[in-house]
Amino acid sequence: MHTPNRPRRRGRRAAFATLLTVAAALASAACSDPFKLKAQYANEPFVYSVYGLTSAGPANAAAALDLVSRATVKVDGSFGFDVAFDFDGQGKIRVIPQPLVGSSANGSRAVALQRLNGAYESVMLAPAHDYVADSVMTVLPGETVVVRLTSASCIYQLSSFMFAKLVVDSVKTGGLIFGRGVINPNCGFKSFADGIPDK
Numbered sequence: 001m002h003t004p005n006r007p008r009r010r011g012r013r014a015a016f017a018t019l020l021t022v023a024a025a026l027a028s029a030a031c032s033d034p035f036k037l038k039a040q041y042a043n044e045p046f047v048y049s050v051y052g053l054t055s056a057g058p059a060n061a062a063a064a065l066d067l068v069s070r071a072t073v074k075v076d077g078s079f080g081f082d083v084a085f086d087f088d089g090q091g092k093i094r095v096i097p098q099p100l101v102g103s104s105a106n107g108s109r110a111v112a113l114q115r116l117n118g119a120y121e122s123v124m125l126a127p128a129h130d131y132v133a134d135s136v137m138t139v140l141p142g143e144t145v146v147v148r149l150t151s152a153s154c155i156y157q158l159s160s161f162m163f164a165k166l167v168v169d170s171v172k173t174g175g176l177i178f179g180r181g182v183i184n185p186n187c188g189f190k191s192f193a194d195g196i197p198d199k
Contacts (some may be wrong), residue, residue: 037158039186039197046070047180052093053086053101055175064098067164067183068151079104082111082149083166085177092138093168093177095145099134110150113137116165120144120180125199126163126190141168151187159188 048065050072051057062072064081073081079102086094097111112131116123119142126146139145147164154160164183171177182192191197 037188039184039189041185042196043182043184043192043194044070045180045182047178048072049176049178050085052175052177053084053096055087057175064101065166065181067147067149067181068153068162068185070181070183075101077102077104079108082109083113083147085168087175088138092140093171095137095139095166097134097136100136112148114146114148115139116144116146118144120165120167123165124192126165126184126192128190139168141170143167154187157187161188162186163190163192165192 048070049062050065051061051063053063053075057063060074060076063075063086064073064084065071066073066080067082075081075084079098081098083098084096084101086096088094095113097109097113099108099111110133112133113135114127114131115137116127123144123146126148131146131148137145145166147166148161149164150160151162154162162184164181166179166181168177168179184191184197186197189197189199191199
């Protein structure tokens with residue numbers, strides 16, 4: 001007697017399941033922000049080796065980092081770098097923002113630094129505040145420095161800042177500094193996680 005009703009019940013169940021699926025999709029869309037800024041580029045890890053500015057390295061040896069290009073550069077009249085390196089004479093490395101080394105005809109770069117506690121690998125997010133602008137920072141090998149810098153590529157973006165993290169791993173006799181870093185090339189994004197960051 002009930003056989004004719006089974007297809008109808010199955011149809012109602014299928015319709016109800018479809019309705020639940022649609023409702024869940026709408027709820028998910030309502031919770032996400034369609035206007036949220038999305039990163040376009042993956043974070044870029046790099047390694048570097050530079051001499052200290054006053055060390056007895058080869059003539060015209062690289063002593064600075066251009067973070068956006070992840071390149072080591074020599075310090076000359078173009079001042080085309082973000083931070084330079086030197087020694088304080090007491091076993092520490094000096095991280096020097098470009099404006100404190102010199103100013104080029106193109107103007108100085110805005111560079112601010114912050115030293116963070118914890119292992120380099122554990123620093124996964126740049127702080128939002130408490131950076132020190134245009135001031136030398138001294139560090140020991142293993143200490144992490146986060147750099148906030150301005151970039152011409154961010155001039156038309158909501159934020160003019162990019163963020164990078166650096167660590168000095170070791171210093172070789174003669175003043176050669178070995179280290180690592182990561183730069184987030186997305187304007188305003190602070191994450192140092194692998195791949196394209198979500199914040």
